[in-house]
Amino acid sequence: MPPEQPKVSVIMPVRDGERWVTEAIHSVQNQTFRDFELLVIDDGSADATPTILADAAAADPRIAVLTQHRDGLVAGLNRGLYAARAPLIARLDADDIALPERLARQVDYMAAHPDVVLLGGWATIIDENGHPKGREMRPNPNDLRATLMKKSPFIHPTVMFRAEAARRVGGYHAAFEAGEDYDFWLRLADIGELAILPELLIRYREHGGSVTRTRQLRQIYSARLAKLAAAARQAGQPDPSAALAAPPEWYDASPGPFERDSSRLFRMLELADPAAAARIPRSAIDLDAIASQLRTLTAGERKFAQAAVLNLLRLPHDAPGISRLKLYWLLLRLAPLRAAKLLIAK
DSSP states (O other): OOSSOOSEEEEEEESSOTTTHHHHHHHHHTOSOOOEEEEEEEEOOOSSHHHHHHHHHHHOTTEEEEEESSOOHHHHHHHHHHHOOSSEEEEOOTTOEEOTTHHHHHHHHHHHOTTEEEEEEEEEEEOTTSOEEEEEEOOOOSSHHHHHTTSOOOOGGGOEEEHHHHHHTTSOOTTSTTOHHHHHHHHHHTTSEEEEEEEEEEEEEOOSOOOOHHHHHHHHHHHHHHHHHHHHHHTTOOOTTTTOSSOOOTTOSSOOTTTHHHHHHHHHHGGGSHHHHHHSOGGGOOTHHHHTTGGGOOHHHHHHHHHHHHHHHTSSSOBTTBOHHHHHHHHHHHOHHHHHHHHHHO
């Protein structure tokens, strides 16, 4: 590794990435901006990835390989964050491709806007073979703070952030599993400005590793907790998530006060899985957990709630105290058109 401090550290976690990691590494090496280090964090790969990384590091002193034993994405991101030597950190996933001007354009923007601690960008979507899918992700660069309190406007592998700011807010937090990036953006927003460079910076690969329903639910659960924690901080209160050392489980019989209402809601949203709906004790069905939070449901939560109610409607008998009329009424409030179609079809 070069002895002089680079201007940018690129962090790239990988596990079993032999198919695409070489292309991702080459896309960093081919940047027009040359003053960087590339930190590749190998999370216990069992394929040819370690050999590929060792060869790349031997051929290019700007590449360093950090290893860990399947400690997970958050551990890998933090390992890279705290090992980075540059004042600016750029993210890239091991299956994506950075466009040649990506680092140069972001470095120039950060130099011209010293108050910005987090900078995102746009992405072209490609398939597993690298062919464009005819779609692009172009998040709106305006009103980022307002948008951030509703959803994440940042595409994680496009971002560049200031190392000092990232370390000051404590890096990525493991408690927000599958939503660790969103929580990180919210905490960076507490101490600095945000921006999105309205330019295509990467090719973002969509491939066969489909996201499971359970992971989707975990992601929106973590997002809900992250927003609640951010709202508390903005109100001048202590961060209620500070005591969470690990991801809370919504089925925990004794949830903490911070996650209690969210856990109650997500125990019902979990019934979007037909198998979960079929095995739940009738006494555990808590429709008010959804009804009481209708106004705060995000689009993703509402989708799970609709599926959960539909699965309960498919059960053969009414649960004690829960009639089909109540279920139809809740579905009507969640999705009027869908409820009307069901009632007409009866």
